[in-house]
Amino acid sequence: MSLLASIGYFTLGGCIGHVLPRFPYLLLSRNKGFNTRFPPHPEAIPLSPYLTQRVLHMRMFYWMGLIVVLLPLILGLLTVRWGDAAFGFGLWISSGWYLLNRIQSLFGGQTPPWTNKMALDLQIISNQAEQSDACCNWASPYWQVTGIVCVNCNSKLSKMPRPDLGRKRSERKPMGFFRLLLSDGYPMVSLPDEEE
């Protein structure tokens, strides 16, 4: 086989190994029926138990990848042994890298885009809005791209940027998919710390 074909197969294997374990959070929850409780994609989302639950679901989909990744890992090994070695190697490298990356986040470094703490924080802010020490009488916290804001009095309740929340994305078909692949679910903005 020519070198060019090998490189092509390697790249193809690499791409499949990259996308496959991300399928749960890329695909599950994207259809309309799953998102009737939320406004359409770029809009801010009101804090509610549904939102808290969605964060926990996204977290579950994220970790589900650890099971899905076994597929390209095993397939990669088999292909290196009995099939096209370049393809199998690409598959194996990228899924192995994925596995290392996820395991590393158990020990430190960047936290996953969706965490238990995030769900807890949302619930706390949501509860506070209903109590007497809320920012205003008709507090209604919304999660915008850069943080949680009360849309009634405009006070900023949290600086937690909004990750992808599994809604159908507003961009046209392949673009939304690529943006998700690039961002890996993390918030698209990283603002410099505001001076206070």
Ligand SMILES: [Zn+2]
């Ligand atoms: Zn308010």
